[in-house]
Amino acid sequence: MKSSKIAVTSFLALVALTGCTTVGTSGDGSSASASQSDEPSRLETVADSGVLKVCTTGDYRPFTYLDPGTGEYTGIDIDMVEDLAQRLEVDVEYVPTTWATLMPDFLGKCDIGVGGISISLERAAQAFYTEPTLDEGKTPITLCENVEKYDTVEEINQPGVRSITPIGGTNEKFADEHYPDGEVIRYEDNNTIFDEIIAGRADVMTTDASETMWVANEHPELCAVHPDEPFNFSQKAYLLPQDDVEFREYVDQWLNIAKNDGTYDAAKAPWFG
Secondary structure, three states, X not given: OHHHHHHHHHHHHHHHHHOOOOEEEOOOOOEEEOOOOXXXXXXXXXXXXXXEEEEEOOEEOOOEEEOOOOOOEEOHHHHHHHHHHHHHOOEEEEEEOOOOOHHHHHHHHOOXXXXXXXXXXXXXXXXXXXXXXXXXXXXXXXXXXXXXXXXXXXXXXXXXXXXXXXOOHHHHHHHHHHOOOOEEEEEOOOOOHHHHHHOOOOOEEXXXXXXXXXXXXXXXXXXXXXXXXOOOOEEXXXXXXXXXXXXXXXXXXXXXXXXXXXXXXXXXXXXXX
16 A cells, blocks of 8 residues: 555656646636645545545446346446556445436545446536547447338337337437437336347337447347447546546546556457457
């Protein structure tokens, strides 16, 4: 733990020397720091406690999955946050959450939020994001025999077309906005949601292209619909505490290193090949 504290102290000193947290003059002539909080950085408190508290839903493969039998988390972002904790020389404590309660849980309980979290302005008003980990967008997934039936928003937004979506999060928001004339089925368990399409109880789901590609590999009955040409543009990133510039600088530097030293590619390999 001592070496972790030394590394954190050195990083904070480097931030100060390079001017990442600048000091300027406010409108009334007083000095103001770029970091608006007087609280110690999460970088320091995590090192002192020896624990990195991680909010994750555990229901969004390939990014995060909680095995109900073993109680173990797996996924791309799970491997990544374990690597971050290892480099900080601290332990990981996972805090279970849902898409509907992600933000209040993160704000009250966690140091970082991971697990295929899309960047949205609503979330950005309450928290920092890291640099993006992935560029993609929303695209449909359906039975392979129905790909041509549901390859446009207009075709899905029709009476009688059953679009299934998990409760909370950006998938539900997209469905409500784009499919007002269709039937939107709200489903609580994101781990079994694709079984509803296979069983014929839903027709299509619109979700992130990365998820559709993974699901199509797992379920040969299902096909991702034009994942390379999604309906919109979105990015994924990790949630960080708002106004904590030092912590964000550290995590962004770690993420940049992980993307270039093979760590991120190794985390993706078991899921995408």
